[in-house]
Each structure stands twice: as C-alpha cells, then as structure tokens.
Amino acid sequence: MPTLGGLATALELELQGDPERVIQRLASLESATPEDLSFVSEKKHLSKLSGSRAGAVILHPDWAASWSGCALLSDTPYVTFARATRIFDNHPQASGQIHQRASVADSARIGADVSIDAGACVEADVVLGDRVWIGAGAYVGHGTHIGADTVIKPNAVICHEVRIGARCTIHPNTTIGADGFGFAPSAEGWVKIEQLASVIIGDDVEIGSNSAVDRGALEDTIVEDGAIIDNMVQIGHGVRVGSRTAIASQAGISGSTQIGARCVIAGQVGMAGHLTIADDVHIGGQGRVASSVTEPGHYSSGTPIQPLRAWLRSASRFTQLDQMARRLSELEKAVGLEQKEDDSA
C-alpha cells in the first residue's frame, strides 16, 4: 500500500502532513477511516470535512484551512481523485497469453503481449494492436482492427470490418457493428437493406455493457475520440457521436443523427433520426428530442411524478390543453384583455 508521500509524488501534488502515513484505500468522507484517503470534489461539500475520520483528504489549496489533517492539494480535486483510483485499482490483470481454448484464425495479425482468453473467437484477417485484451467468450469478426491497449470484455461481440482505436474499453455483452435497422416497405413485406458500411470508433472511447452500436447502411457509424457511453445505449446506423460526448444509460440515438462534441445526453433520452445536435448540448433524463438542436445549453422535456390520483387529473387535462387555450382566448376577448401572443394555431 502506498504512503502519502508516494501518492503526492505519483500525482504530482503538494502534501500537507506526514509523508510516511500508509493509505489503505480510497473512501468517501462519510465512510473513510484514518487509514483512508478521501476527497472534496466541490466547495459545497466542505461542511462534510468536520465529521470525517479520513486519514488524508484531496483538497483545493483554497480550502486547506478547513481541514487540520493530512491533505493532498490539487487545483482539480475530483480529477485527482479519479487519477488516484488507478493507483488503487484492483481489477484482474491480463494474462498476456492466448488461451489454449481461444479460437484464433491463422490469418489474424496479433500484436505484442496480446491476451485472448478462454472461449474467445478471433476471425480471419483481424488485426489486434499491442497489449489488446480479448475477454473470455468475446467475438471479433472478420477483418476487424483493434488498436493498442484496447480491452474487449467477456462475451462482447465485435462484428466484421469494424475499426476500434487505442485505449478503448468495450464492456461485457455489448454488440458493435451488427446490422442497422434498415428495411424498405413493399407490397410483399419489408425488404432488408443490407448494411454495407461499418463502425469506426476512435481512441480512448469507453462503451458500457449490453449496449449496441449498429453498422451503417452506406455511411459508417462513428464514435469520436474520448466519447463515453454507458450501458444499454443504442447508437443507430450512420450516427456520429462527437468527441468527448457522454451518453448515459438506456439513451437511444436513431439512425443518421449527428451529435456534436462535449454533449451530455442523460439516461433514457431518445433522439429521432437525421437530426443535428450542436456541440455542448446537455439533454436531461428521458428527454424527447424530435428535432435538431442548434444552440448549446441545457434542455429537458417530460413531466414530474405526482401521486397517482393527482397525475390522472393532470394527464387528462393535458389532452384538453388546446381547448383550454382557446377558451382562454374567448375569455380575453369577452373581458377586453389584449392577447399576449398568437395562440390561434
């Protein structure tokens, strides 16, 4: 286990207090013991310091007076906390070997120190960069290229001819590059449109578990560098997810929609197809995005939960809204009040 002094050196921070103190783990202010390192991410949490038993705390230098114990001083305490989690990381390590029960095509080109675990299947003409880790039971389809240091977790499926960059993580049971949902209606039923394009994922992208990124019909689906995508997210065919955009769980992006850089798309947001979303757009949970968003900023939709009986009344009135608006206009006419807006629509 590291000492505070060792942590200060590794994280390149100024230390207040005893450099020899040994730190056992990271913990929240509430649960930290004298053996733990904690952190204050925002000024509004400073009040929690008084009750904390933490052995040391990551703090902004401006807040140092609020804490008499050991401290690591950082201009960006939350980022420092994130970096510290790597030092305490307890994930299993890659074997650096190809398991005898993995199936690897002869024509696959395998980099140095690649790990391929039991039951994984790597098809013909795959290219794996150095230190790539293909988890147990994962599938990598024909001709797919995966960049150095990328990890494909157990039972994830990467279909044929996909491109994934370096330092990415694809979590378990996620599917990259299955067919987009494209069919033409005909008198004899739906006629499948073969999805001839692929998926291109940049560097430093993380995609959660049980998500799906579909391959394009004619244009590739693209996830740009540094984007982060949570669990059970649907990325339709031909979508572009801009650099460093974050998409939370169960959001769905319909085909051909183009999302800018640094957007934050909350959980269960749904976006229609063929939209353009500007850079730096934030959409609140369950947001219903049916048209393009041209201005950065925060947007939301939906209604708040209410006790059931109250909600039934609200919901019923919602369907009468247009009538209510018209009655309001009639009243204004009758009373002689000027209308404040055109509500004749």
Added chain:
Amino acid sequence: MPTLGGLATALELELQGDPERVIQRLASLESATPEDLSFVSEKKHLSKLSGSRAGAVILHPDWAASWSGCALLSDTPYVTFARATRIFDNHPQASGQIHQRASVADSARIGADVSIDAGACVEADVVLGDRVWIGAGAYVGHGTHIGADTVIKPNAVICHEVRIGARCTIHPNTTIGADGFGFAPSAEGWVKIEQLASVIIGDDVEIGSNSAVDRGALEDTIVEDGAIIDNMVQIGHGVRVGSRTAIASQAGISGSTQIGARCVIAGQVGMAGHLTIADDVHIGGQGRVASSVTEPGHYSSGTPIQPLRAWLRSASRFTQLDQMARRLSELEKAVGLEQKEDDSA
C-alpha cells in the same frame, strides 16, 4: 402426470371432487380443457368460470359455490397457482457435471453437485456453493462467490469479486459487476474513475436477461434478499435495491440511489442519481423520478397517447403553459375573482 389428489397433498389444500382425476397441465380458464387445472386469481374473474371447460380450478373457499366441478380450495389462489407451476415445470435439468469444454481455474472452490456447462469460464479463486449451475458460455470472474442453488444462465457475465447469494437466478446475457459509469471531467477530456467496490446480491434474487448491475466506485452496489428484476434493467453503481422490491423491464436506476423494500418500479421508469425512495413506493410505467420519494404510495408521470394531430396541439400548448397560467391570473384580476393559489412562480 399428477392426480388431483396428489396435487392437493403436495399443495396442502382441500380438494372438492375426484382425487383420481389426472391433470395434464396448467391453463387459463379460457383455454383449459377437461384435462387441465386452472385458477381464479381474483374475485373479479369469477364470471369466467361459467364458460370454462377446466377439469379443476384453484379457488378461494368463499367462491366455491360458483363452480360445480373439481376444485382445490386455497386462501391465496394465485400463490397456489404459482406453487403448482413448479410441479409442472418443464425446464431442462442441470447435468451435475463439469463439461469437458468448460474452463475452470484450479484455484476455484467448487461445491457438491455443481454443473458447469460447455464453454463456461470460471476464473481463479471463485467459490461456487452446492448445486450451483453455470450455464453454457457464462463467465464468472476472479474471486466471485456464488451461493448454493443459484443458476447463472448461458452467456451471462459475472465480473470479478462479486457476491451472489443462494437460490438466485441470473438470466442469459446479463452483466453483473461491470464498471459503473464514473468519469471526472478535465481539460484533457474524461478521466476514468476506476470502480474499486463491487456488487452484493442477496438470497432469492432473480434478474432477467440482458440487464446490467454495475459495480460501485467506492461503495458496493447492493440488491437485497428477495428482490426481482426484469429484463434490460439498468442498476447503476452504488445503488441499493431493497428487499422484495420488483423492477420491471427497461427501468433504469442512476448511481447511488437508494430504493426501499417492497417497492414496485414499472417498466421504463427512470430514476436520477443520489435519490432516496421510501419503502412501499409504486412508480407507474415510464415514470420520471427526479427527486426523492419520502411517502409510500402510487406515483406516475407522463402524458397519454393521443391521435397525432391532437397530440401535436397538446404538446405545443404544453410549452405555453406558464403563459397560459399568467393569462389566467390576469383574467381573474380583471374580473375580480380571487386567486385560488399562488401562481406567480
């Protein structure tokens, strides 16, 4: 196939009618034949008895006069029906063996009569209780403990250091213990927060297919005894799901939210993070839970479907609601009607 008398004995119920009658299967009142056992779950369904051809019916004793045929009398007919399904269960049985194409680490501790099917992978230091069944292609990560009689279905993924209790079922393609979605924003992009804690699942928990329960960053994600979780449910990192709480398909619970006991969360509900939900709270389908719920009861949100043109008008008026409320106040002032509430917000 059992006789009615045998069923009465097994289910510890009073029988009306012929104990020698053989029952072939369970069926609804509408589709039951004279060889089938059916049931009336609630008094309101009694009217269906008159048209039913069922060979026997599970009934509350108070309703016995409504049916002249064979009957099994139960104070809780729906629970009795549930218990009866076990007698007619037709699921394939466990082999009780470790398949030669399973990969099991030498250091794994395997209980009595454990089944591990083809292509499954059990990593180092795993502990499997008696009669655990690991389905084909499933993955059990390093150091994970699984209690007696728990079934992990094909291609499910249980990551490292997870704890799962006894008599649980984890359905196919579900992921337990993948990383929670934790990243700190920095000038250089998102910095990953390694998820250092784990997932703890109690006894008698069922989790459907294609769901995800993420591991915690610093605090474990917890699913308490007797909770039931449907397909494609997202349980974020650090969430607690209380005992006997039911969560229906495609609901999503964001990180650190604490849900009480005996709640019922309907399909596609979305909960923000860091909330507290009391015991015995029911949330209706697609509910948008953005703040804590402190009182038990039924809650709902959203709007009902309407024909498209009518809905377009309602939705448009929704965005004018605040103006409408202000116009209403102006009218009330003009007419000299007292305002019933403060709507100056």
Added chain:
Amino acid sequence: MPTLGGLATALELELQGDPERVIQRLASLESATPEDLSFVSEKKHLSKLSGSRAGAVILHPDWAASWSGCALLSDTPYVTFARATRIFDNHPQASGQIHQRASVADSARIGADVSIDAGACVEADVVLGDRVWIGAGAYVGHGTHIGADTVIKPNAVICHEVRIGARCTIHPNTTIGADGFGFAPSAEGWVKIEQLASVIIGDDVEIGSNSAVDRGALEDTIVEDGAIIDNMVQIGHGVRVGSRTAIASQAGISGSTQIGARCVIAGQVGMAGHLTIADDVHIGGQGRVASSVTEPGHYSSGTPIQPLRAWLRSASRFTQLDQMARRLSELEKAVGLEQKEDDSA
C-alpha cells in the same frame, strides 16, 4: 463488380445509358462518385440530383427527365435500392461446417450445409433446418427447432423448446425464450411462476441485438411472419406481435399484449400489459401506451424538449393543470360565457 447492364438484368429494370459501365458500390446522392450507383427514394429528394456526381441513379420512370445520366427505372426505387444492397453485400459467408470447438449434442438433428461456429453450444433434441448458421458462442437450448436458412448471430441465446421459422436473423447477444417476469406476491415474498409455455417465431423475422423475447407462462409468446424488431426491444411473456409489424429500438411490450399486423412502434415506446393494438397502428417515439388502441392511425404522447428554465416552468404548471381548468370554468361562469365542454371531471 457488376455492370449497369448486369444490374438491370438482376433487378429486372429498364436501363437508361451505358450497360457496360462498371459500378463499384452503392452510395447516397451526396457522396456518390462516378463509379457509384445511387437512388432517389422519394420525389422530394429530386432536387439533390442536380449536385450529384453519381455514375447511375435508381429513379421512378416519372422522374427520368430530371436526370441526364445513367438510370435504372423502377416503380419502387427504394425497394429496388434495398434489393441492390444484396448484390453488393459484403458480410462474411457461412463456413457450411461444424467447427471442432462447437459443442453439439448427439441427439441434435442437423440439416444439410449447416454451419456451427467455434464455441457454439447446441443441446439435446435440437432440430436445425438446412443451411442454418449458428454463430460463434451462440447457445441453442434443448428441443428447440430452427427453420432453414435462419442465422443465429454470435453469443445470442435461444432457450429450450423455442420454435423459430425459416429465413430469420437473430442478432448478437439477443435472448429468446428466457423466463417471463411472473411472480405471485405472498406474505413470504414473491413466489415464482414457472414459465411453462414457449416462444414461437414465424418466417422472415429479424430481431436486432441485445433484445429479449420472453417465454410465456401458460400461453406462448408469438412473433408472426415478416415482423422486424430492432435492438434492445423487450417482448414480454404471452405477447403477440402481428405479421410485418416493425418495432424500433428500446421499445417495450408488457406481458399478454396483442399487437396487430403492419404496426409501426417507434423507439422507446412502452406498452402496458394485456392490451390489444389494432392493425396498422403507428406509435411515435417514447409513446406511453396504457390502454388498448382500437383504430388504425398515428398516435403520440410526451412533451417536446425546451430550454431547461422554460421546461421547469412548463413542468411545474403541468401539475397545476386541473386547478387551471377549474379556474377557467369559474371565469367562464363569472363572465357568462357558455362552457364548451364538460370539464367537471
């Protein structure tokens, strides 16, 4: 690569222009080069022809005057485009062999030219039609029947005793036939209702990745011929999806709901259980379907996104809607305006 003349013959279309011109690929009008074949799906897109560099275009005969280059004339240009994608299809082909690392039970009945890839598991009494392709790591449970030319993609799980027709595609990580979510509440907690029925899928059905179709408790779950289902779709136990109905990503259909033929269910729609949806019903994205729909047509629900502050006002007013309606009635009474509707509810 085909010539225009070859394409005209294969697609049975009239060709305008040089039959010897070689076509390298299909492309949109915007990105097509002189080596590419493009298409105009609808009249409203004709204006894009003027800027296109396409080597040839699939066009309706009525629009032929709008384009001076090579053309394939079709009464249904979008369907023709879909058919053309098959000619340019670049998906990997089946091996026609049973991989030595597949696990196939002795009692399974395997048709001609079946492919079973590495790590796949085919259980006892399975029946696979001719040319069925079971992808790497996929699972086919005891007694399941799969019709000719159906493809089960990598890591999909088909549980026991399921019936799947001919020419279907089940995409990766999808689960067919896991237990429906059925439990009876008792004083001792939830009592599981064993799901004794199964899933029946017709011919020419496509189901996307990471979806789930649950087996029924007493009645089979049914997906009729020609239905198409996208990614992460939940089909509850006992549901019937009518012929040629399309269900988009992340929609969820609760147990026992019956959906008619040729419906279009958009992304993230949620349907309650035990409903009946008529033929030819279209439900817009995120639609909240809480009661049966008896008339064909287009329906929608929800509210549009707004900038956050404006939305907060709208959402707050939504909870006051019933009061607003009552105040409106009071005003109408005070002013002597006749009420246009019964809003005493």
